Amino acid sequence: MSDAEFKPTPGETDGPVPKAVVSRLSLYLRQLQQGLLGGQTTISSKELGRLLGFTDAQVRKDLAYFGHFGYPGIGYKCEELISAVKRILGTDQTWPVALVGLGNLGRALIGYKGFAQRGFTIVAAFDNDPGVVAAGPIDGLPLYHLDNLPEVARQNRIRLGMIAVPGPAAQSVADRLVAVGVEGILNFAPVTIKLPEGVSQVGVDLAIELEQLTFSVVNRGATT
Amino acid sequence: MSDAEFKPTPGETDGPVPKAVVSRLSLYLRQLQQGLLGGQTTISSKELGRLLGFTDAQVRKDLAYFGHFGYPGIGYKCEELISAVKRILGTDQTWPVALVGLGNLGRALIGYKGFAQRGFTIVAAFDNDPGVVAAGPIDGLPLYHLDNLPEVARQNRIRLGMIAVPGPAAQSVADRLVAVGVEGILNFAPVTIKLPEGVSQVGVDLAIELEQLTFSVVNRGATT
DNA sequence: TAGATTGTTAATCGATTAACAATC
DNA sequence: TAGATTGTTAATCGATTAACAATC
Numbered sequence: 502m503s504d505a506e507f508k509p510t511p512g513e514t515d516g517p518v519p520k521a522v523v524s525r526l527s528l529y530l531r532q533l534q535q536g537l538l539g540g541q542t543t544i545s546s547k548e549l550g551r552l553l554g555f556t557d558a559q560v561r562k563d564l565a566y567f568g569h570f571g572y573p574g575i576g577y578k579c580e581e582l583i584s585a586v587k588r589i590l591g592t593d594q595t596w597p598v599a600l601v602g603l604g605n606l607g608r609a610l611i612g613y614k615g616f617a618q619r620g621f622t623i624v625a626a627f628d629n630d631p632g633v634v635a636a637g638p639i640d641g642l643p644l645y646h647l648d649n650l651p652e653v654a655r656q657n658r659i660r661l662g663m664i665a666v667p668g669p670a671a672q673s674v675a676d677r678l679v680a681v682g683v684e685g686i687l688n689f690a691p692v693t694i695k696l697p698e699g700v701s702q703v704g705v706d707l708a709i710e711l712e713q714l715t716f717s718v719v720n721r722g723a724t725t
Numbered sequence: 726m727s728d729a730e731f732k733p734t735p736g737e738t739d740g741p742v743p744k745a746v747v748s749r750l751s752l753y754l755r756q757l758q759q760g761l762l763g764g765q766t767t768i769s770s771k772e773l774g775r776l777l778g779f780t781d782a783q784v785r786k787d788l789a790y791f792g793h794f795g796y797p798g799i800g801y802k803c804e805e806l807i808s809a810v811k812r813i814l815g816t817d818q819t820w821p822v823a824l825v826g827l828g829n830l831g832r833a834l835i836g837y838k839g840f841a842q843r844g845f846t847i848v849a850a851f852d853n854d855p856g857v858v859a860a861g862p863i864d865g866l867p868l869y870h871l872d873n874l875p876e877v878a879r880q881n882r883i884r885l886g887m888i889a890v891p892g893p894a895a896q897s898v899a900d901r902l903v904a905v906g907v908e909g910i911l912n913f914a915p916v917t918i919k920l921p922e923g924v925s926q927v928g929v930d931l932a933i934e935l936e937q938l939t940f941s942v943v944n945r946g947a948t949t
Numbered sequence: 950t951a952g953a954t955t956g957t958t959a960a961t962c963g964a965t966t967a968a969c970a971a972t973c
Numbered sequence: 974t975a976g977a978t979t980g981t982t983a984a985t986c987g988a989t990t991a992a993c994a995a996t997c
Contacts, residue, residue, distance in 0.1 A: 591943035609833030719815035798973040
């Protein structure tokens with residue numbers, strides 16, 4: 502892939518990219534990788550859309566925000582498009598991630614295989630319970646007391662953090678992550694956290710996901 | 726709260742409710758419950774919006790899809806609005822949920838405190854590894870082989886399921902859940918699953934959440 | 950060439966916001 | 974009453990879809 506196939510910088514020429522577009526990009530990538538495993542070498546916008554429940558026009562428009570990746574009459578070459586989307590998302594490199602919170606959820610995140618496959622490695626995990634930390638590495642991952650966050654985060658050039666602590670502790674943990682230069686936080690605590698400008702957040706509240714599901718079960722067909 | 730404050734059925738009179746509205750409803754509920762803990766008895770659309778980063782108009786419009794819950798000049802009474810939103814979402818009752826998959830993530834879900842607080846109880850957990858099942862209950866929760874899904878699901882009147890199995894197994898598990906009458910599936914496997922009409926799904930892909938975060942870190946400010 | 954499919958423009962559709970009469 | 978705030982309408986804004994010339 503040559504740089505020329507990419508637009509200068511997404512946003513500079515075309516205004517900001519809608520969040521919905523970016524979230525579909527991840528789904529395209531996942532589907533493309535699955536297709537590639539199945540031996541597929543090219544795919545049309547129509548087929549990719551069908552597999553995910555989108556229109557062909559939407560697939561093409563989404564990709565067109567970022568450049569010209571397709572071949573008229575042919576479609577998209579899977580490997581090429583995978584590389585392109587990874588690069589757009591920033592996951593053509595592996596990101597070191599800090600995890601805070603070593604309860605059930607934190608431990609599950611440590612064991613989660615899916616991160617490595619998509620360009621993320623948890624390189625350090627923190628808790629504020631000395632007993633938990635003293636129990637030593639989990640799956641070879643070093644554990645630290647939260648007080649050691651500054652050194653460890655800087656040594657590992659950590660820009661992304663995951664918060665898996667109880668709700669009441671989340672804001673304070675977020676503040677400490679921001680203080681050591683973390684630029685993005687994936688928050689699993691069931692509270693809204695406030696972050697300064699320039700720090701991104703994605704919130705995942707497991708109970709809310711079930712709640713959304715419940716609404717659509719109870720109100721079958723009453724959503725857009 | 727009297728029934729009269731609710732519109733007949735969301736959707737019948739006003740067309741389908743946008744998904745985005747429903748997802749904000751969950752955030753309103755979470756924020757209201759947090760406010761109530763802090764002793765707040767009423768809240769205005771302006772304040773609720775400010776806490777979550779929405780406009781006051783949006784808050785009022787979202788709630789107005791479902792009825793008249795506010796008091797002009799006063800705002801909303803927290804307890805009343807909490808009850809109303811729970812009822813809208815369907816979480817004014819507790820839902821029994823089946824969990825399939827007893828790896829790291831499945832076990833974390835069993836231990837997750839947040840579900841009970843929001844109206845969900847995992848009442849049975851399944852795996853297809855007999856060794857895992859034989860190891861016996863986890864936190865008092867009975868474990869079953871997946872082959873026992875039909876009896877157990879029917880005995881417990883289970884309508885919601887969570888899938889926490891590896892990607893390649895997810896579709897087959899989904900099919901089995903649907904076969905026993907499950908109406909909504911929360912899918913943690915990193916694949917798109919196909920379900921028949923009339924069965925809802927919400928997908929949570931942890932790696933995709935990190936990916937979305939990464940994009941916004943790399944393209945600071947370039948999203949809507 | 951004929952058939953397929955892209956990237957892009959214009960039209961449509963839907964969601965958000967601003968404004969304000971009604972209400973407490 | 975004056976001040977605050979709702980529910981709702983109309984205006985704005987943004988995202989999706991349809992259509993099609995260009996391309997392979």
